[in-house]
Amino acid sequence: MNRDLDKLHQYPFERLSSLLSEIVPPKELAHISLSVGEPKHSPPSFVEETIAASMHKLSMYPSTKGALEFRQVISDWLKNRFILKDIDANTQVLPANGTREALFAFAQATIDRENHPLILIPNPFYQIYEGAALLSGARLHFLNCNEATGFLTDFSSVTAEVWDACQLIYICSPGNPSGAVLGMTALQELINLADRHNFIIASDECYSEIYYNENNPPTGLLEACAKMQRNDYARCIVFHSLSKRSNLPGLRSGFIAGDANIIASFLRYRTYHGCAMSLITQSASIAAWSDEVHVKKNREKYRQKFQIFQQILGDSLPLNIPDAGFYLWVNILPAGVGNDEIFSRELFSQQNVTVLPGRYLGRLSNNSNPGENYVRMALVATVEECREAAERIKQLIASSS
Numbered sequence: 001m002n003r004d005l006d007k008l009h010q011y012p013f014e015r016l017s018s019l020l021s022e023i024v025p026p027k028e029l030a031h032i033s034l035s036v037g038e039p040k041h042s043p044p045s046f047v048e049e050t051i052a053a054s055m056h057k058l059s060m061y062p063s064t065k066g067a068l069e070f071r072q073v074i075s076d077w078l079k080n081r082f083i084l085k086d087i088d089a090n091t092q093v094l095p096a097n098g099t100r101e102a103l104f105a106f107a108q109a110t111i112d113r114e115n116h117p118l119i120l121i122p123n124p125f126y127q128i129y130e131g132a133a134l135l136s137g138a139r140l141h142f143l144n145c146n147e148a149t150g151f152l153t154d155f156s157s158v159t160a161e162v163w164d165a166c167q168l169i170y171i172c173s174p175g176n177p178s179g180a181v182l183g184m185t186a187l188q189e190l191i192n193l194a195d196r197h198n199f200i201i202a203s204d205e206c207y208s209e210i211y212y213n214e215n216n217p218p219t220g221l222l223e224a225c226a227k228m229q230r231n232d233y234a235r236c237i238v239f240h241s242l243s244k245r246s247n248l249p250g251l252r253s254g255f256i257a258g259d260a261n262i263i264a265s266f267l268r269y270r271t272y273h274g275c276a277m278s279l280i281t282q283s284a285s286i287a288a289w290s291d292e293v294h295v296k297k298n299r300e301k302y303r304q305k306f307q308i309f310q311q312i313l314g315d316s317l318p319l320n321i322p323d324a325g326f327y328l329w330v331n332i333l334p335a336g337v338g339n340d341e342i343f344s345r346e347l348f349s350q351q352n353v354t355v356l357p358g359r360y361l362g363r364l365s366n367n368s369n370p371g372e373n374y375v376r377m378a379l380v381a382t383v384e385e386c387r388e389a390a391e392r393i394k395q396l397i398a399s400s401s
């Protein structure tokens with residue numbers, strides 16, 4: 001077997017299962033999960049109808065590059081959403097079966113193993129970046145995101161030697177778990193660094209459409225390029241998904257867009273990798289990317305749930321409603337229940353609610369795991385379940401004081 005498989009860490013949800021395995025939660029309380037970031041709002045019915053009407057496409061092999069109609073819809077969506085002058089559907093866009101597989105595959109295709117490669121990732125982070133780096137043969141360099149950095153990657157803290165060794169950086173904006181958003185200035189700073197030190201930026205923007213302020217959508221990497229008149233998007237690739245935007249995690253649909261040279265090499269890799277998107281999924285995706293009404297309604301529900309949490313728990317916990325995403329990333333020490341693992345165990349044991357201990361999403365770097373003492377609460381359940389979960393968390397805190 002590939003020895004690098006042994007380097008992979010236990011996935012956070014396996015660690016959570018082990019942590020909770022001996023506990024029998026109260027039977028009279030129904031379980032509420034705030035641990036997994038799986039969207040639970042209903043998918044748009046017109047997408048389901050499109051799938052039903054596309055069944056005849058089962059008999060056709062899709063191409064890895066995807067149908068031009070699919071790529072054109074994506075190109076139009078990107079131009080409109082990120083104020084781009086142009087993005088060529090033929091050379092600058094590819095389908096992905098969700099961002100997860102594309103984020104993973106991207107490191108395998110881009111890393112040059114001969115040159116002691118280094119991949120930079122935020123810490124805490126979406127676990128795929130690390131697995132992708134380890135299996136690509138690269139070393140990892142973590143960028144700690146904590147209260148002092150506004151939970152953002154601080155590019156100014158990285159030395160020139162690290163940038164020189166860096167072949168690829170994953171950024172996540174809006175961030176999982178914090179929901180913090182990298183602004184235009186930070187993105188442009190990173191683009192300038194990429195030019196100077198010759199590395200690729202992989203920008204995971206799968207939460208870009210779940211934002212709190214309707215008048216302030218998160219900035220994207222391609223938008224930052226366009227502002228700099230860099231219309232070839234050199235060294236920049238973005239990853240987007242329908243999973244969160246349109247509540248379609250089971251559809252497995254996303255896309256990759258940016259630098260045409262990188263896209264061409266990645267397409268070559270993907271042709272052998274065998275990850276063409278089914279034509280049925282492409283039709284459903286065209287329908288979903290062409291409509292914003294359902295996305296706006298989706299945002300309203302998350303907004304409502306954040307406000308409910310704030311109302312119920314604002315006095316007991318340091319809650320900050322994030323700029324975007326659907327997670328609350330909460331320093332749990334002031335609750336007085338214990339650290340992130342103890343809090344998560346007690347919450348399950350007393351209230352049958354699951355949350356994720358923040359340390360499982362981070363790694364020890366510079367003598368600290370920035371996830372420690374934080375918990376991640378995914379507000380994905382229904383509005384009523386979220387209200388109930390907030391009440392139960394309040395009870396746990398009250399019973400411990």
Ligand SMILES: Cc1ncc(COP(=O)(O)O)c(C=O)c1O
Nearest residue numbers: 037098099100126176206241243
């Ligand atoms: C930061 C981040 N990136 C990517 C993904 C993968 O999403 P999908 O593969 O459904 O597009 C997730 C899923 O939770 C995520 O949190």
